[in-house]
Amino acid sequence: MIQRECGVLKTSYEADMALYPLPIARWTMGALAVIFFGILPLTLHEYYLSIANLVWIAVIGALGLNILVGYTGQVSIGHGAFMSVGAYTAANLATRLDSPWPVNILAGGLMAAAVGAVVGIPSLRIKGLYLAIATLAGQLIIEWIINHVTFISGGVQASIEVPRPRLGAIPLSSQRQMYFFLLVFVVLAIVATLNLVRSRIGRAFIAVRDQDIAAEIIGIDIFRYKLLAFAISSFYAGVTGVLYTYFLGIANYEQFQINVSIDYLAMIIVGGLGSVLGSVLGAAFVTLLPIVIRLGMEAFGGVFLEPQTVLNLIPNLRLMMFGALIIFFLVVEPEGLNRLWRNIRNYFRIWPFAY
Amino acid sequence: MSDAFGFFVLLMSNGVMIGLMYSLIALGFVLVYKATDAVNFAQGEFVMIAALAVALSVLAAGAPLWVAILVGIGGMIAFGFALERVVLRKLIGRPVIAVVMATIGLASILRGVGPTFFGAGTKNLALPISDEPFILGPLFIPPIQVLGAAVSVVFIAAFGWFFLKSRKGIAMRAVADNQQVAMAMGINVQRYFGLAWAMTGIVSALGGIIWGNMLGVDVNLSLVGFKVFPVVILGGLDSIPGAIIGGLIVGLVENVAAGYVDPYVGGGTKDFAPYVLMILALMIRPYGIFGKRIIERV
Numbered sequence: 084m085i086q087r088e089c090g091v092l093k094t095s096y097e098a099d100m101a102l103y104p105l106p107i108a109r110w111t112m113g114a115l116a117v118i119f120f121g122i123l124p125l126t127l128h129e130y131y132l133s134i135a136n137l138v139w140i141a142v143i144g145a146l147g148l149n150i151l152v153g154y155t156g157q158v159s160i161g162h163g164a165f166m167s168v169g170a171y172t173a174a175n176l177a178t179r180l181d182s183p184w185p186v187n188i189l190a191g192g193l194m195a196a197a198v199g200a201v202v203g204i205p206s207l208r209i210k211g212l213y214l215a216i217a218t219l220a221g222q223l224i225i226e227w228i229i230n231h232v233t234f235i236s237g238g239v240q241a242s243i244e245v246p247r248p249r250l251g252a253i254p255l256s257s258q259r260q261m262y263f264f265l266l267v268f269v270v271l272a273i274v275a276t277l278n279l280v281r282s283r284i285g286r287a288f289i290a291v292r293d294q295d296i297a298a299e300i301i302g303i304d305i306f307r308y309k310l311l312a313f314a315i316s317s318f319y320a321g322v323t324g325v326l327y328t329y330f331l332g333i334a335n336y337e338q339f340q341i342n343v344s345i346d347y348l349a350m351i352i353v354g355g356l357g358s359v360l361g362s363v364l365g366a367a368f369v370t371l372l373p374i375v376i377r378l379g380m381e382a383f384g385g386v387f388l389e390p391q392t393v394l395n396l397i398p399n400l401r402l403m404m405f406g407a408l409i410i411f412f413l414v415v416e417p418e419g420l421n422r423l424w425r426n427i428r429n430y431f432r433i434w435p436f437a438y
Numbered sequence: 439m440s441d442a443f444g445f446f447v448l449l450m451s452n453g454v455m456i457g458l459m460y461s462l463i464a465l466g467f468v469l470v471y472k473a474t475d476a477v478n479f480a481q482g483e484f485v486m487i488a489a490l491a492v493a494l495s496v497l498a499a500g501a502p503l504w505v506a507i508l509v510g511i512g513g514m515i516a517f518g519f520a521l522e523r524v525v526l527r528k529l530i531g532r533p534v535i536a537v538v539m540a541t542i543g544l545a546s547i548l549r550g551v552g553p554t555f556f557g558a559g560t561k562n563l564a565l566p567i568s569d570e571p572f573i574l575g576p577l578f579i580p581p582i583q584v585l586g587a588a589v590s591v592v593f594i595a596a597f598g599w600f601f602l603k604s605r606k607g608i609a610m611r612a613v614a615d616n617q618q619v620a621m622a623m624g625i626n627v628q629r630y631f632g633l634a635w636a637m638t639g640i641v642s643a644l645g646g647i648i649w650g651n652m653l654g655v656d657v658n659l660s661l662v663g664f665k666v667f668p669v670v671i672l673g674g675l676d677s678i679p680g681a682i683i684g685g686l687i688v689g690l691v692e693n694v695a696a697g698y699v700d701p702y703v704g705g706g707t708k709d710f711a712p713y714v715l716m717i718l719a720l721m722i723r724p725y726g727i728f729g730k731r732i733i734e735r736v
Contacts, residue, residue, distance in 0.1 A: 156533075158534065205717070205720055208720075208724065209720060211533075212477050212534050213720060213724050215534065216671060216720070217717065217720050220668075221717075223664075223709065223710065224714060227709070227710040230706070345542055345546075348539060348542070352539050356535075399551075399554040400554070402546045402547065403547050403550035403554070405546050406543040406544060406545070406546030406550070409540070409546070410543040410547075413536050413539060413540050414525060417532070
């Protein structure tokens with residue numbers, strides 16, 4: 084992430100593919116670990132930790148969606164629904180069977196992966212725009228089924244209360260405990276994604292994205308890899324849904340409607356398609372945007388406007404900023420925040436020398 | 439005539455009328471897709487913002503209805519040209535996801551702009567027609583639906599003529615067919631892209647007036663845009679007659695399904711049934727009933 088490559092000579096493929104190309108990369112990772120595992124959770128107030136928890140949940144979902152959209156090139160507007168599949172699977176297991184959280188998270192992820200693979204089946208015949216519309220249909224249909232089948236959701240508009248996850252005998256009830264719980268999954272997701280995309284499977288995904296006919300000619304089974312991408316991506320989404328349910332304490336289909344799918348798409352577009360760091364940055368950016376707008380308007384909006392106007396303006400301002408950001412990044416910086424970060428890094432690469 | 443049969447006929451007639459009104463909105467989508475290969479996920483928001491402009495010209499500015507309608511149409515034409523110039527021209531040649539997300543972003547902006555600048559309350563958009571339904575045997579047909587269906591048919595016929603006979607329409611078809619060849623023939627491709635977006639603006643303004651009269655004008659009017667996708671997929675993304683047929687199918691299916699299934703499942707079938715139909719269509723015939731057939735096996 085942060086490294087200067089001046090005077091580095093790589094002599095083998097292993098060195099080129101290494102996760103830590105230089106010792107300094109290892110040190111930065113160590114420093115980040117100290118910040119995120121040590122300094123932040125011990126110094127921040129519970130309120131800010133709850134915001135951080137929202138970011139961590141979003142990071143996992145954005146990584147999953149980026150595997151599908153950024154690396155494999157298959158559009159999905161149905162990830163909100165896949166999250167709800169995971170969430171309701173876990174909620175039902177937890178309330179009916181009283182199963183422990185590792186089982187719930189795994190089951191939620193696997194169920195979402197199965198549903199995602201089914202929704203992904205049209206991707207074998209159709210692509211691009213048609214696939215986008217097919218997954219949109221998947222979103223609406225799954226949403227409807229979950230809402231209307233009483234066995235799953237407990238009735239129309241109902242929500243299921245989920246018990247807190249327990250470590251041994253301790254229930255994780257405070258935001259600080261949730262922070263550590265979620266951060267472990269974030270680290271797992273980042274490491275898994277980094278390793279996935281440099282493996283044989285990841286290279287196959289990228290080949291399918293760049294030119295699917297060529298990929299098939301060099302012996303990649305497109306059928307298998309497209310479905311695999313849908314399944315892996317939905318697995319992440321399912322886990323995200325379960326974690327979000329644990330975070331909220333309830334499972335409710337309103338938390339997973341189409342605007343959630345769009346939020347996650349916005350995260351990977353703002354962050355950068357096909358980039359792990361971009362997913363993390365984009366997730367943080369899109370999650371923090373409404374909070375920053377609200378805090379900013381509450382602090383400074385009253386200077387120019389009536390308090391009631393400010394209150395009415397906040398949700399609309401959020402929508403406008405959100406849309407404007409997506410369009411701004413698409414038009415001005417299609418490779419997203421990841422590219423901006425790379426530009427900064429490249430500037431300092433051989434700094435302070437000119438050449 | 440038995441009651442059950444009467445109920446069925448009522449559902450059917452309702453479906454035909456509503457279906458034709460869906461066609462009008464779907465037409466806006468098809469026009470843009472046909473000419474520019476861009477998809478407009480903000481079609482519902484176009485309708486909403488146009489209806490807001492018309493309703494406010496009448497209510498707040500006190501303009502006569504025909505002036506308000508002209509304001510709405512003129513405003514949407516300007517908006518269409520501006521949108522093409524500022525955003526979509528820069529996205530030509532980029533992956534599908536870029537255009538999809540750009541229009542989703544646009545939809546989000548319009549949803550924010552509507553309540554901020556036009557007020558959040560539901561506004562009444564009155565047209566000089568009566569509310570008394572026509573009663574024909576078992577049928578109740580509100581006049582607004584007749585007007586909506588008539589406007590749809592007239593405009594679809596007008597656009598059909600435009601594409602088949604007029605010079606500009608033929609040029610637009612050339613652009614849709616192959617942009618490079620069209621350019622070589624001396625057609626200003628970008629101007630026609632702008633024109634297509636402006637035409638979408640006109641259709642959206644008309645749709646907004648009719649749907650706004652029926653449902654009331656507020657942000658939720660944009661939800662009608664969700665019906666566009668089943669309509670255009672069934673009819674074919676680039677086919678104007680397809681928009682009519684698709685609209686009719688969706689209108690019929692959703693009304694009949696809602697009439698018979700809703701009592702058992704607690705509502706919502708109207709929004710659900712068209713999408714199930716659409717999934718089936720995507721599996722069997724993704725290019726739609728009249729769409730351009732592109733075969734690509736990967």
